[in-house]
Amino acid sequence: MTPQRATTGIVEGVVVVVGQVARDLVLAVDDVPGAGASAAVRERRESLGGKGANQAVAVAQLGMSAAVVGVVGDDVAGEEVLAQARRDGLDVRAVARREGAATALLVDVVAGGQRRLLEHVAAEVLLTGADVQAASSLLRRAAAVLVQLQQPAEAVSAALRIARDAGRFVVVDGAVQEPGLQEEVLSTATVLRADAREAELLLGRGLDGADAVLEAAHELVARGPRLVVLEAGSAGNAVAWQGGGELVPLTDVDVVDPTGGGDSFTAALAVALLRGEEVERAARWATAAAGSTVQRLGGRPALSPPELDEQADRLG
Numbered sequence: 001m002t003p004q005r006a007t008t009g010i011v012e013g014v015v016v017v018v019g020q021v022a023r024d025l026v027l028a029v030d031d032v033p034g035a036g037a038s039a040a041v042r043e044r045r046e047s048l049g050g051k052g053a054n055q056a057v058a059v060a061q062l063g064m065s066a067a068v069v070g071v072v073g074d075d076v077a078g079e080e081v082l083a084q085a086r087r088d089g090l091d092v093r094a095v096a097r098r099e100g101a102a103t104a105l106l107v108d109v110v111a112g113g114q115r116r117l118l119e120h121v122a123a124e125v126l127l128t129g130a131d132v133q134a135a136s137s138l139l140r141r142a143a144a145v146l147v148q149l150q151q152p153a154e155a156v157s158a159a160l161r162i163a164r165d166a167g168r169f170v171v172v173d174g175a176v177q178e179p180g181l182q183e184e185v186l187s188t189a190t191v192l193r194a195d196a197r198e199a200e201l202l203l204g205r206g207l208d209g210a211d212a213v214l215e216a217a218h219e220l221v222a223r224g225p226r227l228v229v230l231e232a233g234s235a236g237n238a239v240a241w242q243g244g245g246e247l248v249p250l251t252d253v254d255v256v257d258p259t260g261g262g263d264s265f266t267a268a269l270a271v272a273l274l275r276g277e278e279v280e281r282a283a284r285w286a287t288a289a290a291g292s293t294v295q296r297l298g299g300r301p302a303l304s305p306p307e308l309d310e311q312a313d314r315l316g
Contacts, residue, residue: 014065014091015270016139017056018132018159019148019173021070021085021095022104022121023077024049026257026298029111047300048084049106051148051173054260054299058267058289060089061303064143064274067091069135069159071125073101094135098124110257110297117259127155132162140166144270149174149198153181160188171270172225173262175201186224191273193266199230210235210247218245227279229269229286231262239283248283251291251311260299261290267301268308284312 028043048057052070059066068090072078074097081103085092101124109116132139132155139145145163149156149172156176161184163170172189175198176182182202186192199216200207207213213232217240220228230238236249268289272282288311293301 013141013143014067014138015056015059015144015146015274016067016069016094016135016142017052017059017146017148018069018127018139018155019052019055019146019151020050020104020121021048021053021068021072021081021092022050022106023047023081024106024108024298024300026108026110026259028297029109032109032111032116043297045298045300047298048081048088049299050104051150051263051299053081053085053090054263054301055146055148055173055267056085056090057088058264058301058303059271061301062268062271062289062305062308064271065089065091067094067138067142069094069127069132069138071096071098071101071127071131073097073103073125074099075101075103077103077105091138094138096131096134101125108257108259108298110259113255113257115257115259127151129154129158131155132158136162139163139168142166142168144169144171144274146171146173146266146270148172149176149185153178157181157184160184164188169270169274171266173266174198177201183223186220189225191227191229191269192220192225193229193262193269195231195262196233210238214238214240214245214247227273229265229283237265237283237287239279241279244279246280246283248280248287249315251288251315253291253295255294257297257299258294260301261294263299264293264301264303265290268303281312284315285309287315288312
């Protein structure tokens, strides 16, 4: 059965990402040292990062305008990441600069394709409802609003409310545990995407095996979203919509660093759907975007639409 197109028909305008903006430090080592030991760093990268910035960069690389609603400190790191965001073509006028706060720092230590993440994210650089409200005019005219559920509940709720009242295409990424907010998320989202741990939080139970994950995705579709994508481990991603669903396999690539794969997936899925792609094709394009990102250190994407087309074709 051919699925309905999960699109509003809007292909012009700005994709607005509500989420984290941070400084990323990525360190590649051969082995993670034990207590009292040391290790040489083989490769080091510093860049604009955070889930919000990563998704916005991916959207821009895929040819759509992107803006970010987030928070940085008033320190040098904040100046540097905003300068990088502007060079990436992002609209950062809705990124608040918090006086006296330190910009979030994410340290990604990678060894043997496995990562260990160290985070310094002070409460001062998390979004507030007031921050989101200050960006309301931007959200109301967006082609799509991407909301990361890792932000505080009041900020998430404010973004959802503004987007819902404006009739926007809403993509939510992650999970919340508060019952009231969870229902608001599910009733507002056009698209819901969650990794394996987040999927279990959403359902309130463990999910054992790909079939169980696909069943859970259908269960969530029945609660509101038009499209749900849940990570299903090595089996790929469970994709469900009203009247259909499937498991989309992962691309066959060597994983250097899993950081940012989900962010690229979410951004590419949103772009593909906004451009009117069928759900099945959009899911494969998003899978190709994730596969591209995990082949490099750090979460910063480097996406090319022709390359994603080629990889998506290989997925069938």
